[in-house]
Amino acid sequence: MGFQISGLDREQFQEFFALADGALAARGAKRYVVDKQPGFPCRVSLMDAQPGERVLLLPFKHQAAPTPYYATGPIFVREAAQNARLAANEVPALLRTRLLSVKAYDAQDMLTEADVVEGLELETLLDRFLANPRVSYVHVHFARPGCYACRVDRAQ
Numbered sequence: 001m002g003f004q005i006s007g008l009d010r011e012q013f014q015e016f017f018a019l020a021d022g023a024l025a026a027r028g029a030k031r032y033v034v035d036k037q038p039g040f041p042c043r044v045s046l047m048d049a050q051p052g053e054r055v056l057l058l059p060f061k062h063q064a065a066p067t068p069y070y071a072t073g074p075i076f077v078r079e080a081a082q083n084a085r086l087a088a089n090e091v092p093a094l095l096r097t098r099l100l101s102v103k104a105y106d107a108q109d110m111l112t113e114a115d116v117v118e119g120l121e122l123e124t125l126l127d128r129f130l131a132n133p134r135v136s137y138v139h140v141h142f143a144r145p146g147c148y149a150c151r152v153d154r155a156q
Helices: 010-017 021-026 119-130
Strands: 003-006 030-033 054-063 071-078 099-105 111-118 137-142 148-154
Touching: 003 119, 010 054, 010 071, 021 030, 071 148, 099 119, 111 119, 119 137, 119 148
Parallel strands: none
Antiparallel strands: 003 148, 030 054, 054 071, 099 111, 099 137, 137 148
């Protein structure tokens, strides 16, 4: 069974890029100039930002369904990001180098399974989760900071 990893759509963050720092702060966001790599993983391009790049740190509702698992958290978005276009079964490098918390949800947005795995072992866990017919989709988080990374669906 195959999987498809998806980043977020850049368009939903477009309005933030033109805001001054004070206007960003009023919306709970902050601009940074990247000073190390890795450390600023972009949820749009699914790539680590490079030193010197500008990124935004924004609050994001990654589990917006009205269930007990409703969740929001911080994400980085590179100002120069292009939407990630990954092939089926492709795992981006920024997931490979991190400890991941992986959560599977059913069609009612309720948690069905969860585990922690090194990024190099992600495919094995995704295969196991997606083999369960109750699983509708999967969210991947960076385990140490706990931040949302990306969504995974069954490949078409």
